[in-house]
Amino acid sequence: MTLPLFPLNAVLFPGCVLDLQLFEARYLDMIGRCMKQGEGFGVVCITEGNEIGSVPDGYSLIGCEALVTDFQQQENGLLGIRVVGGRRFRVVAAEVQRDQLLVAEVEWLEEPVERPLQEEDADLVALLEALAEHPMVASLNMGVSAAGQYALSNQLAYLLPFTEKDKVELLEIDDPEERLDAIQELLDEMQGDLQV
Secondary structure: OEEEEEEEOOOOOOOOEEEEEEOOHHHHHHHHHHHHHOOOEEEEEEEEOOOOOOOOOEEOOEEEEEEEEEEEEOOOOOEEEEEEEEEEEEEEEEEEOOOOOEEEEEEEOOOOOOOOOOHHHHHHHHHHHHHHOOHHHHOOOOOOOOOOHHHHHHHHHHHOOOOHHHHHHHHHOOOHHHHHHHHHHHHHHHHHHHHO
């Protein structure tokens, strides 16, 4: 499966909403093609280099499909799009096209079966509910509520202020329970840092 890639200083998770502003010709063309064909593009996190101009020197080989749900001309004249995360993928091979667009051969990762929330998830569910009240989160209209462990782990990993590197590692974890444990460990580390 071939997928155009959009390297960003961000990590997208399945079911999560991301707002983007586009001004580079290669991405405006890409979005036009995606929308005509009813297809998505891939979001990968930049590990080395910049978002603007050329292709970054390094990016995560695990990414998330982005499906355009809305678009509008911004007041600044740029095209604003809203995407929702689809399936996770692994980059098998990639090449830079003449227009500097990065296109990859990807394999889709198996999506975990949604498991019901457990009693021990209660604190994390409460944390998600608290995050949902934040104006920036509310503006995404993600309908933040966890249907199960996988949805909960995606939304927390996406919304919490972890480093990009931590987020990429979380995206790579297939098992929702394991991912929730990893999120709890990161939260414990953050609280530890705050108490020092």
